[in-house]
Amino acid sequence: MAASSGQVKASLFVTCIIDQFYPEVGESTVRVLQRLGVELDFPQAQTCCGQPAFNAGFWSDAKPLARRVLDHFQHSEYVVVPSGSCATMIRIYYPELFHDEPESLQKARSLAERTFELSEFIVDVLGIADVGHLIGDAAQSDMQKVTYHESCHLRRELGATTQSRALINSLPNVELVEMDQAEVCCGFGGTFSVKYPEISGAMLQDKLDRIGSTGASSVVACDCSCLMQIGGGLEKAGSGVQSVHLAKLLDDAIGQKPRANG
Amino acid sequence: MQSRIKQFPQLSSEALANDQIQKNLLGLYDGFHKARISASEATPNWDELSDRGRAIKEHTIENLDYYLEMVERTVTAAGGKVFFAKDAAEANKYVVDIAKVRGVKLVIKGKSMVSEEMGLNHELEKAGIEPVETDLGEYIIQLADETPFHIIAPAIHKSKEEVSDLFQEKLGTPRMTEITDLAMEARRQLRSKFINADMGITGANFIVAETGTVALVTNEGNGRMSSSMPKLHIAITGMEKVVPSIEDLGIMLRLLIRSATGQRISSYVTTITGPRKDDDEDGPEEFHLVLVDNGRSKLLADPAMRESLYCLRCGACLNACPVYRKVGGHAYGWVYPGPIGAIVSPMLTGLSDGKDLPYASSLCGACKEACPVKINIPRMLLYMRHQLAEGDNYPEHKSAPFGEAMTFKLWRFALSSSMGLRVFGGMARILQKLVAKDGRITKLPPPLSNWSKLRTFPALASKPFRSRWKG
Numbered sequence: 001m002a003a004s005s006g007q008v009k010a011s012l013f014v015t016c017i018i019d020q021f022y023p024e025v026g027e028s029t030v031r032v033l034q035r036l037g038v039e040l041d042f043p044q045a046q047t048c049c050g051q052p053a054f055n056a057g058f059w060s061d062a063k064p065l066a067r068r069v070l071d072h073f074q075h076s077e078y079v080v081v082p083s084g085s086c087a088t089m090i091r092i093y094y095p096e097l098f099h100d101e102p103e104s105l106q107k108a109r110s111l112a113e114r115t116f117e118l119s120e121f122i123v124d125v126l127g128i129a130d131v132g133h134l135i136g137d138a139a140q141s142d143m144q145k146v147t148y149h150e151s152c153h154l155r156r157e158l159g160a161t162t163q164s165r166a167l168i169n170s171l172p173n174v175e176l177v178e179m180d181q182a183e184v185c186c187g188f189g190g191t192f193s194v195k196y197p198e199i200s201g202a203m204l205q206d207k208l209d210r211i212g213s214t215g216a217s218s219v220v221a222c223d224c225s226c227l228m229q230i231g232g233g234l235e236k237a238g239s240g241v242q243s244v245h246l247a248k249l250l251d252d253a254i255g256q257k258p259r260a261n262g
Numbered sequence: 263m264q265s266r267i268k269q270f271p272q273l274s275s276e277a278l279a280n281d282q283i284q285k286n287l288l289g290l291y292d293g294f295h296k297a298r299i300s301a302s303e304a305t306p307n308w309d310e311l312s313d314r315g316r317a318i319k320e321h322t323i324e325n326l327d328y329y330l331e332m333v334e335r336t337v338t339a340a341g342g343k344v345f346f347a348k349d350a351a352e353a354n355k356y357v358v359d360i361a362k363v364r365g366v367k368l369v370i371k372g373k374s375m376v377s378e379e380m381g382l383n384h385e386l387e388k389a390g391i392e393p394v395e396t397d398l399g400e401y402i403i404q405l406a407d408e409t410p411f412h413i414i415a416p417a418i419h420k421s422k423e424e425v426s427d428l429f430q431e432k433l434g435t436p437r438m439t440e441i442t443d444l445a446m447e448a449r450r451q452l453r454s455k456f457i458n459a460d461m462g463i464t465g466a467n468f469i470v471a472e473t474g475t476v477a478l479v480t481n482e483g484n485g486r487m488s489s490s491m492p493k494l495h496i497a498i499t500g501m502e503k504v505v506p507s508i509e510d511l512g513i514m515l516r517l518l519i520r521s522a523t524g525q526r527i528s529s530y531v532t533t534i535t536g537p538r539k540d541d542d543e544d545g546p547e548e549f550h551l552v553l554v555d556n557g558r559s560k561l562l563a564d565p566a567m568r569e570s571l572y573c574l575r576c577g578a579c580l581n582a583c584p585v586y587r588k589v590g591g592h593a594y595g596w597v598y599p600g601p602i603g604a605i606v607s608p609m610l611t612g613l614s615d616g617k618d619l620p621y622a623s624s625l626c627g628a629c630k631e632a633c634p635v636k637i638n639i640p641r642m643l644l645y646m647r648h649q650l651a652e653g654d655n656y657p658e659h660k661s662a663p664f665g666e667a668m669t670f671k672l673w674r675f676a677l678s679s680s681m682g683l684r685v686f687g688g689m690a691r692i693l694q695k696l697v698a699k700d701g702r703i704t705k706l707p708p709p710l711s712n713w714s715k716l717r718t719f720p721a722l723a724s725k726p727f728r729s730r731w732k733g
Contacts, residue, residue: 016677019727020687021720026727042731047677053670055625055644057651057662061674068678096641156627181291185584189624196271196622197712202278202588203624204716232717235702 008126009039011076013069013115015086016048017224025224028251029082029118035134035254036126040080043072050097051089056191059097066094070107078125079115082247083223084154087117092157117154119222119246123163130170134254145175146249147216149207149230150183151223164222164246171253179210179219188229204233211241218242220249263381263409265611266595270618274589283419287587294415295581297524298632305520315517316635318510319572322471326562329471329504330553336474340536342549346501350380353554357382357463357496358389360550364494366391366460370452372478372485373397374465375575376498376554378410378597379610382463393463394455396484398448405432411591413577413598414522419590452484462488462546466499467574468514469551470533472507476551478532479519486532495546497534501553502562502571514574517634521576557610564655566645570605572635579639582632585623594619601629601639605646613650613659620646680728691722698722 010033014026033040050065069090073079081087094108116125123129148168154160161183168176187193187203207230211219219234219241221227231243266273277283302308322329334344347353353376361369369386371377371393383393383404395404399416403409405428410416417425422441429435429447438444464485468477476497478485489495505511519528538545561567580586580600591599596607596616604623608616620643629639649655651662676686697703698721706714713719 014727016683020722023723023725023727023730027730030731030733040733042728042733044728044731045680047680047683053674055647056666056670057644057647057649057653058667058670059648060652061670064674065677093644152624152626152628156631183628184291185624185626185628187584187624189626192621192624194710194713196274197715198278199274199585199588199622200624201716203584206584228720229717232719235718236704236714236716 007037007039008078009041009076010078010080010121011073012040012042013046013049013073013079013081013086013090014042015081015083015224017228018082021228022224022245025082025245025247028245028247028255029080031255032122032247032250033080036122036128036131038080038126041076043076045072049086049089051086051093052190054089054093054097055189063097066097066108067104070094070104070111073111073114074107076114078121079111080118080121081115082118082245083225084117084151084158084160085223085225087115087120088153088157090115117158117160117222119154119164119167120158120160123166129163129166131167131250131254132170132172135172141173141252143173143175144218145177145214145216146218146220146244147177147179147211147214148182149179149186149211149219149221149226151221151226152185154222155183164220167246167250168220171249173253174249177214177216179214179216181206181210186226186229188225190225193229200229201233204229208233208237208239212239216241218244218249220244220246222246263378263597265607265615267607267611267616267619269595270593270616270622273595274593274622277589277593282421282424283590284588286419286421287590290418290581290587293581294523294577295632298521298578298581301520301524301526302634305516311513311516312634312636315513316572318505318513319635320569322504322506323502323562323568323571326501326504329506330501332471333469333474333504333551333553336472337536337549337551338474340474340549341539342474342536342551344551344553347552347554347556349556350554353380353498353552353556354382354385356550356552357498358385358391360494360496361386361391361461362389364460366494368455368459369393369461369463370455370459370488370492371395371400372462372464372480372488373400373416374463374498375410375413375597376465376500376556377463379556380498380554382498394452394459396452396456396482396488397480398445398482401448401452402428405429409592409597411599412580413575413600415577419592456487456491459488459492461494461496462490462492463496463498464489466497466503466551467518468511469499469504469553470506470508470511471504473535475508475511475533475535477511477515478534479515479522479528479530480532481523481525481529483530486530489532489534490545493546494548494550495534495537496550496552498552498554501555501558502573518574518576521574521578521632521634561606561609566655567605567609567642569637570602570609570642572637573602573606574634575602576634578632578634579629579637582628584626584628589622601643602637605639605642608646613646613656614661617650617659617661620650683728687722687726691724694721
């Protein structure tokens with residue numbers, strides 16, 4: 001699948017949570033992809049994939065937003081999403097949502113084939129599992145120990161368990177220390193954490209304990225929703241462990257200021 | 263069984279505050295859960311086996327009427343009687359009537375989740391008949407007058423000290439600290455029950471349609487004793503437990519046992535085809551099979567819910583579920599807990615009564631990953647949420663809170679154009695100045711205040727990504 005000749009063109013679906021809460025993760029995503037030679041565009045009409053309403057059962061409210069995504073990314077060669085959860089919404093749940101609307105279903109299936117979560121896109125589409133060689137001497141820094149939280153949709157709906165770990169492991173100044181039960185949910189689950197903050201909090205507490213046991217200075221994940229829960233919990237607990245999106249980790253190692261984007 | 267399904271929020275809070283329950287639940291991940299993973303990894307072509315198992319269930323459920331008729335024919339031909347019960351009341355009446363007519367005083371029972379659904383023990387007691395559970399876990403919870411905490415390990419929430427206290431109180435035994443002593447005491451108590459019982463009741467893990475055979479999986483041998491020692495044996499199970507052939511049974515047993523306990527095979531697998539024949543050395547003189555609907559037709563009738571009938575009741579989804587591992591089995595308020603319980607319990611007892619259950623999931627999908635027949639539980643939870651919120655298939659159960667419905671209407675309006683997002687985002691940025699400090703909100707206003715008890719919440723960035731992009 002690796003694109004060997006010519007520049008790969010892709011559209012960024014940045015996700016509403018990154019757009020509004022973590023724009024610096026969006027900027028890291030841009031710098032990393034541009035460094036890897038991707039010609040990136042950002043359709044300004046994009047807002048949200050509709051997942052919050054879909055997960056809460058309000059499919060009639062999710063559909064108009066999903067249709068906007070189908071339309072605005074209709075002509076994109078690839079769509080890159082720096083979130084396993086939002087990529088799942090597009091790839092797995094749009095075809096489900098439109099199962100009885102033939103025209104939208106066709107668009108949804110076509111979009112599903114072109115949509116990738118960031119680590120999947122880098123490893124499976126670009127064919128780059130090792131970014132270590134892109135690190136210049138100037139970017140060399142002290143060794144840092146990180147641990148990785150496996151986000152649920154990325155693992156169980158998209159089936160991507162190795163890509164992000166390969167990318168982290170390819171960074172020479174980063175040591176990946178696996179936490180116990182890395183694949184267990186952090187307890188976020190969107191509306192779940194609002195409806196059942198205590199159960200969600202108990203799940204979070206377990207996750208924080210396991211992160212703490214690794215001795216890592218950062219916990220890396222591919223979803224800002226998990227990082228909102230985990231990072232919020234770490235901060236509340238007064239922990240010094242940082243919560244870091246994979247894009248930021250890669251950006252710190254290999255990113256460079258893009259010409260067109262400052 | 264009396265449903266407390268409406269009380270999930272309260273019952274789950276109680277479980278979270280119960281140290282003993284929390285301690286016992288901690289063992290599930292390294293115990294049953296990892297044992298299942300090791301067993302499946304040690305099985306060549308597990309994934310293929312799993313697909314075959316699913317295909318068998320798909321085929322059988324799609325042709326359930328055909329296979330149920332076949333069961334009736336083959337069980338009858340083997341000398342047994344088949345009774346189709348449309349609900350718990352019919353099933354109870356059938357069993358209690360037989361017991362009365364035969365003058366039964368003492369019933370020994372193998373483990374049966376369907377009899378829990380029916381509240382059968384209570385009905386037998388009302389008729390002056392003593393039912394005795396013979397599975398050790400079931401025996402413990404019967405003494406404690408509780409319901410199963412876990413599908414395959416009903417008393418997993420109890421410590422050995424609690425069991426010792428229970429035995430002391432109910433059986434007058436001295437204090438014991440060793441599990442083997444407690445098990446020996448239960449064995450001693452049960453021995454006379456096995457010998458004196460007039461009737462045995464068991465569940466059925468599978469029914470083989472072609473041969474009329476009932477299959478029982480146990481590790482204690484109590485299923486075999488309950489089905490062969492008394493003169494009268496009644497097997498009770500859900501109507502979805504049919505498989506077409508003995509070959510299919512072989513596949514299903516491999517999937518069930520590995521997924522339940524991580525064993526390659528359980529200590530006992532008992533197959534029973536009708537009552538004792540003339541040249542048999544033992545077995546009951548009379549055999550009945552009670553097949554219970556009790557709401558399963560509703561699951562069958564809805565294509566979106568049908569795959570819930572593929573469930574083998576192995577409990578793997580419970581062990582895999584991070585929510586079950588926090589709130590345990592009693593929080594779910596009815597017979598079936600955990601992910602499969604969140605599907606089946608509301609559908610069998612009333613969707614609007616059980617409306618909290620489909621939302622009590624982070625949709626992490628660990629259940630789907632663990633299921634030996636790949637039941638897509640998250641997809642069904644989403645469907646149930648949709649039906650509760652605004653769906654057309656269960657109109658009498660629609661119950662979306664008004665505030666939540668309005669919130670999503672507003673949210674949809676705000677995000678229906680990039681202009682809307684800019685305008686509403688701008689307003690939110692002004693409003694958040696009341697609560698945000700240094701880029702974070704440490705105390706959210708109600709109804710979100712509980713969220714921020716354990717986590718800070720990020721403030722909206724002063725400039726969103728869309729305004730920073732200069733591509």
